[in-house]
Amino acid sequence: MKKTDKKLLEEFIRVDHAGERGAIKIYEGQLLALKTIMKNDELKEKIEEMKVHEQEHADFFDKEIKKRNIKPTKFLPLWDLLGIGLGFSSTILGNKAAMLCTASVEEVIDEHYQNQINKIGDDEKNLKNKIIKFREDELHHKDIAYKNGASKEGLYSIMDKIIKTSSRIAITISEKI
Numbered sequence: 001m002k003k004t005d006k007k008l009l010e011e012f013i014r015v016d017h018a019g020e021r022g023a024i025k026i027y028e029g030q031l032l033a034l035k036t037i038m039k040n041d042e043l044k045e046k047i048e049e050m051k052v053h054e055q056e057h058a059d060f061f062d063k064e065i066k067k068r069n070i071k072p073t074k075f076l077p078l079w080d081l082l083g084i085g086l087g088f089s090s091t092i093l094g095n096k097a098a099m100l101c102t103a104s105v106e107e108v109i110d111e112h113y114q115n116q117i118n119k120i121g122d123d124e125k126n127l128k129n130k131i132i133k134f135r136e137d138e139l140h141h142k143d144i145a146y147k148n149g150a151s152k153e154g155l156y157s158i159m160d161k162i163i164k165t166s167s168r169i170a171i172t173i174s175e176k177i
């Protein structure tokens, strides 16, 4: 039976806890823009629907982090601010940018969860199954984003790279501190 490395396990739960909370914050920022300056009820509904899944993901890791006595990342307050800022600013740039934000983040999360799934052993079956399920939800969000206008053409490709690089940095930091 493959056992999960204990230190890695702590890092996984710490970073996933931060990431799922960050996802909620991004959507909150987007909804704030959609309720104020960028009225778009169709997009608002889609985002509200995805946010329900993120809440389920975040609740799971919130329980895990408490149950296992793992310290959350010290950067939570900063991620909250940056998440809301990213959500808000991408949405005021328009529908394409808002959906690209979701697509870019989910592409990073797809890799990130797949990497964890590969490293979690049979001693952590429940956790592994949850992450497998959450990854599927994230892939579904990515599809929603592309169906609703996410684009990587022209300047959007730069935005995609910036969002991906920042997400990866946030992941690395949240694993450790």
Ligand SMILES: [Fe+2]
Residues within 6 Å of the ligand: 020, 023, 053, 054, 057, 134, 138
């Ligand atoms: Fe999620």
Ligand SMILES: [Fe+2]
Residues within 6 Å of the ligand: 023, 050, 054, 106, 137, 138, 141
């Ligand atoms: Fe998601």
